[in-house]
Each structure stands twice: as structure tokens, then as C-alpha cells.
Amino acid sequence: QAQQQQEQMRLMEMMQEMQVADSLRMYNELVQRCFGHCVENFRSRKLDGKEEACIVRCCQKFLKFTQRATQRFQEHQQEMAEEAAKAQQNK
Amino acid sequence: QAQQQQEQMRLMEMMQEMQVADSLRMYNELVQRCFGHCVENFRSRKLDGKEEACIVRCCQKFLKFTQRATQRFQEHQQEMAEEAAKAQQNK
Amino acid sequence: QAQQQQEQMRLMEMMQEMQVADSLRMYNELVQRCFGHCVENFRSRKLDGKEEACIVRCCQKFLKFTQRATQRFQEHQQEMAEEAAKAQQNK
Amino acid sequence: MNMPQGQGNLDAMKAEMIFVADLFNKMSEMCFKKCVPRFHDGDLNTGEPVVCADRCVGKYVEATNKVGEVMQQLQQGQAPQ
Amino acid sequence: MNMPQGQGNLDAMKAEMIFVADLFNKMSEMCFKKCVPRFHDGDLNTGEPVVCADRCVGKYVEATNKVGEVMQQLQQGQAPQ
Amino acid sequence: MNMPQGQGNLDAMKAEMIFVADLFNKMSEMCFKKCVPRFHDGDLNTGEPVVCADRCVGKYVEATNKVGEVMQQLQQGQAPQ
Numbered sequence: 001q002a003q004q005q006q007e008q009m010r011l012m013e014m015m016q017e018m019q020v021a022d023s024l025r026m027y028n029e030l031v032q033r034c035f036g037h038c039v040e041n042f043r044s045r046k047l048d049g050k051e052e053a054c055i056v057r058c059c060q061k062f063l064k065f066t067q068r069a070t071q072r073f074q075e076h077q078q079e080m081a082e083e084a085a086k087a088q089q090n091k
Numbered sequence: 092q093a094q095q096q097q098e099q100m101r102l103m104e105m106m107q108e109m110q111v112a113d114s115l116r117m118y119n120e121l122v123q124r125c126f127g128h129c130v131e132n133f134r135s136r137k138l139d140g141k142e143e144a145c146i147v148r149c150c151q152k153f154l155k156f157t158q159r160a161t162q163r164f165q166e167h168q169q170e171m172a173e174e175a176a177k178a179q180q181n182k
Numbered sequence: 183q184a185q186q187q188q189e190q191m192r193l194m195e196m197m198q199e200m201q202v203a204d205s206l207r208m209y210n211e212l213v214q215r216c217f218g219h220c221v222e223n224f225r226s227r228k229l230d231g232k233e234e235a236c237i238v239r240c241c242q243k244f245l246k247f248t249q250r251a252t253q254r255f256q257e258h259q260q261e262m263a264e265e266a267a268k269a270q271q272n273k
Numbered sequence: 274m275n276m277p278q279g280q281g282n283l284d285a286m287k288a289e290m291i292f293v294a295d296l297f298n299k300m301s302e303m304c305f306k307k308c309v310p311r312f313h314d315g316d317l318n319t320g321e322p323v324v325c326a327d328r329c330v331g332k333y334v335e336a337t338n339k340v341g342e343v344m345q346q347l348q349q350g351q352a353p354q
Numbered sequence: 355m356n357m358p359q360g361q362g363n364l365d366a367m368k369a370e371m372i373f374v375a376d377l378f379n380k381m382s383e384m385c386f387k388k389c390v391p392r393f394h395d396g397d398l399n400t401g402e403p404v405v406c407a408d409r410c411v412g413k414y415v416e417a418t419n420k421v422g423e424v425m426q427q428l429q430q431g432q433a434p435q
Numbered sequence: 436m437n438m439p440q441g442q443g444n445l446d447a448m449k450a451e452m453i454f455v456a457d458l459f460n461k462m463s464e465m466c467f468k469k470c471v472p473r474f475h476d477g478d479l480n481t482g483e484p485v486v487c488a489d490r491c492v493g494k495y496v497e498a499t500n501k502v503g504e505v506m507q508q509l510q511q512g513q514a515p516q
Contacts, residue, residue, distance in 0.1 A: 007283055014287055017365065022294055024373040027425065028418075029302075032380040035417045042389065042405075045412030047420070055417055059424040062305060068323055069301045072330040077293075098445055105449055108284065113456055115292040118344065119337075120464075123299040126336045133308065133324075136331030138339070146336055150343040153467060159485055160463045163492040168455075189364055196368060199446065204375055206454040211383075213502045214461040217495055224470065224486075227493030229501070237498055241505040244386060250404055251382045254411040259374075 034058035125149035208248075216240035296337060304329035377418060385410035458499060466491035 038054035039047070047055070129145035130138070138146070220236035221229070229237070308325035389406035470487035 011286060018290060020369050025376060028376045028380050031418045031421045032384055035414055036384055039413055042409040045409040047413050047416050052420060055420050056424055059421050061309060063428050065305050065309060065326055066301050068326045069304055069330055072327050073297055076334045102448060109452060111288050116295060119295045119299050122337045122340045123303055126333055127303055130332055133328040136328040138332050138335050143339060146339050147343055150340050152471060154347050156467050156471060156488055157463050159488045160466060160492055163489050164459055167496045200371060202450050207457060210457045210461050213499045214465055217498045218465055221494055224490040227490040229494050229497050234501060237501050238505055241502050243390060245509050247386050247390060247407060248382050250407045251385060251411055254408050255378055258415045
């Protein structure tokens with residue numbers, strides 16, 4: 001049983017590590033996406049006001065979209081888990 | 092020698108883990124590719140018959156292509172290993 | 183203190199491993215990019231002279247660009263580290 | 274989606290977690306491309322993209338199951354249809 | 355860019371290293387696309403692309419900081435602006 | 436392709452395995468794009484794409500070797516040609 005607890009602990013750690021890595025990767029992808037969409041001129045090494053505003057909008061839009069998609073995705077996963085459990089019972 | 096056997100074991104495990112991870116990643120890439128190619132309308136939350144048929148065709152096509160490419164790639168690797176072995180002998 | 187030294191060692195090893203993995207990934211990305219840009223005909227299984235020259239130019243261009251970007255990026259990181267240190271002192 | 278259920282096997286659970294995370298990331302990237310082709314204003318709360326997000330997630334999950342079936346059929350040497 | 359400072363914590367330092375490497379790779383890919391739209395000759399030493407590289411790196415670092423701010427504000431439930 | 440031979444060193448072998456897998460994945464993605472620009476029917480067994488696959492793999496392997504050479508020359512500070 002001590003072993004089971006230890007496995008549980010390692011799984012939790014692993015999940016946390018993955019979540020950190022995942023959110024940092026998502027951060028980088030968001031920068032790349034919005035930079036690619038919003039920045040076109042290289043006459044200066046600073047973002048101009050228009051570019052900055054575009055980046056802010058792009059971020060907000062993507063993050064809100066992702067929130068919504070996360071909700072829906074979790075609902076689908078829930079449903080599938082329930083169906084699997086039901087199928088198990090009917091065996 | 093026991094150590095060598097242990098290393099061999101770890102290498103086999105690592106290869107297996109990598110193959111599992113690789114095939115799951117390929118699965119996800121295939122879905123993304125074929126979804127991107129085949130699904131254009133979002134008037135319903137179910138795939139229609141045309142979309143489903145397109146996804147099936149797209150998968151089959153890609154998987155057969157990959158099989159062929161795998162064969163050829165393995166032949167090239169074999170050749171290169173043989174050439175390297177020959178070069179070793181001629182030293 | 184022995185523990186600290188060990189952590190230091192593990193960090194160095196980790197960095198080295200990451201650098202190897204990173205440079206191999208960059209190698210593969212460079213091949214993919216330049217192949218995609220330079221190779222269009224598949225009438226033979228050998229690169230022709232024009233394709234080969236294009237690949238060489240494409241590589242050189244990207245590698246020189248990356249060198250320059252690396253320099254600038256390191257300067258920016260340096261600056262930010264200095265600013266962070268200054269902010270720490272002024273507390 | 275067609276993953277083995279975890280049986281206390283840590284490696285399999287890790288592989289499954291990585292798979293689901295990768296699936297989710299590819300899905301949200303793809304659905305964003307399909308549903309928000311242009312970035313005009315920052316607010317998604319009203320209007321089309323939310324509805325599109327819901328439907329796109331539904332279709333993507335279905336497509337993932339479909340591709341899984343085709344892969345299994347091909348591995349077993351059966352031509353689908 | 356908005357990363358916690360390493361406090362002897364090996365995992366956090368590893369995560370930071372992976373983050374910075376990923377940032378650099380995405381940045382150089384993006385800036386190459388923006389600054390060298392065509393591959394005509396192999397020499398970058400003279401002319402435009404070098405200047406563009408310098409500016410693109412500056413703007414990309416700034417954009418990374420900006421995106422970090424927006425993410426923090428949204429996590430804290432504050433609408434930016 | 437220009438990888439050191441494994442000398443019982445597990446880390447180097449792991450790096451090589453990851454490299455070869457990554458090379459193969461990028462190659463098949465690229466060759467699929469080049470050889471199958473449209474998805475009309477599901478059968479690849481007859482006709483063009485198979486021939487194209489064979490040639491594309493050959494060219495890709497050659498390109499990988501070429502790029503490796505150029506990288507080595509630049510690292511050694513020699514301008515190629």
C-alpha cells in the first residue's frame with residue numbers, strides 16, 4: 001500500500017511538471033502566433049502602438065477561445081468515461 | 092557483463108517507450124492533417140457523411156504513403172550502415 | 183555542500199544533453215526547410231546540381247541569420263538580468 | 274481516445290496524459306484557425322466563434338475516433354469499407 | 355521572460371532552460387520568415403537582413419513580455435485596458 | 436546521418452534514436468506534401484505517388500547529408516565552395 005501511495009505521488013508530480021511545461025510551451029506558441037499576425041514592419045526595434053494593441057487583442061481572443069474549447073473538451077471526456085464505465089457494468 | 096545486459100534492457104525499454112510516444116504523436120498529427128483538409132463547415136457538431144468519407148480516404152492515403160516511405164528509408168539506412176562497415180574494414 | 187556540487191553537476195549534464203538534442207532538432211528543421219524550398223521535381227532519386235546549390239545557399243543563409251539572432255538575443259537577456267539585479271539592489 | 278485504461282502502470286498513464294495534452298493542443302490550434310480566421314476585436318463572448326468552438330470540438334473528437342478506427346483496420350490488414 | 359528565478363530548484367531551472375530554448379527557436383524561425391522572404395544568395399553579411407534581424411529580435415522580446423502581461427491579467431480575472 | 440557511432444553510451448544512442456525518428460517524421464510529412472498535393476482517392480498502390488515517394492526519400496536523405504556537410508564547414512570557419 002505504501003508503494004501505491006508512492007506511485008500516486010510520482011504521478012501527481014509528473015502531472016504538475018507536465019502542466020508547467022505545457023503552459024510555457026503554450027505561452028511561446030501564443031507569442032509566435034500573434035507576432036506573426038501583428039508585426040510586419042522592421043523600421044524600428046520597438047513595437048509601435050498599433051502592433052502592441054494588435055498583440056493584446058490577439059492574445060485575449062486566443063485565450064478566451066481556448067478556455068471555451070477546454071470546457072467543451074472536458075465535457076466530452078467526461079461523457080466518454082461515463083460510457084466506458086456503463087459498458088463495463090453491462091458485461 | 093551483467094552491467095552490459097542491464098544497459099541492453101534499458102535501451103530496449105527506452106526504444107519501446109519512444110515507439111509508443113511516436114505512434115501516438117503520429118496519430119494526433121494525422122487527425123490534425125485530415126481534419127484540416129476535410130472539415131470546413133461548422134453548422135453542426137457532428138461530422139457529415141462527406142466529411143467522414145474524406146477523413147477515411149485521407150488517413151488511408153497517408154498511412155500507405157508512410158508505409159512505403161518507411162521501407163525505402165530503412166533500405167537507405169541499411170546501405171549506409173554497410174558502407175560504414177566496409178570503410179571500417181578498409182582501414 | 184557536497185550536495186550542492188552534485189546538483190551543479192546534474193545541471194551541467196542536463197544542459198549538455200539539451201544542447202545536443204537542440205542542435206540535432208535544428209539540423210532536422212534546417213533540412214526540412216531547405217528541402218521544401220529547393221526541391222520541386224521528382225523525376226530522379228538524386229538531387230540535381232541546381233537543387234544542391236540551392237540547398238547549400240539556403241543553409242548558409244539560415245545559419246548566418248541564426249548566428250546574428252543569437253548574439254542579439256544574448257544581449258537582450260544580459261540586459262534583462264542586469265535590470266533585475268539592479269531592481270533587487272534598490273529594494 | 275482509443276487508449277488502454279490505466280492499470281496502475283505509470284508509464285502507460287504518462288503516455289496517455291501526453292497523448293491527451295497533445296490532442297487538446299492540436300485541436301485548439303486547428304479550431305482557432307477554422308473559427309477565428311481574422312482577429313478584429315478581443316471579445317469572444319458574443320456571437321459566432323463560441324458556437325463554432327463548441328461544434329469544432331465535437332467534430333474533432335469524432336474525427337479522432339474515426340482515425341483511430343481506420344488505423345486499427347489497416348494494422349489488422351483489413352481494408353475499411 | 356516572466357520566469358521565476360532559479361532558487362537551487364533543479365526542476366524549475368530545467369523548465370526555464372527549456373522555455374528559453376523554445377522561445378529562441380520560435381523567434382529565429384519567425385524572424386527568418388519575416389526578414390528573408392526569399393533565398394537569393396548565401397551571404398547575409400551586407401545589407402538589409404542583418405538590420406532586420408536586430409530589430410526583429412528586439413520586437414519579439416518585447417512581444418513576449420507583452421503576452422506574459424496579458425496572460426497574467428486574464429488569470430487574475432482582470433480585463434486589460 | 437553524420438551521427439557518432441554508439442559505443443555502449445546510452446545517452447548518445449538515445450540522442451541518435453530521437454534524431455533518426457525526428458528525421459523520418461519530417462521527411463514523411465514533407466514528401467507527402469510534395470507527392471500527394473490532393474487527396475482524391477484512398478488507394479496509393481498504383482501510379483505516381485509511390486514512384487514519387489521512392490525518389491523523394493532518396494533526395495531527402497541526400498539533402499540531409501549535404502546540410503550536415505555545410506554545417507560542419509561553417510563550424511570550422513570555412514566558407515563552402
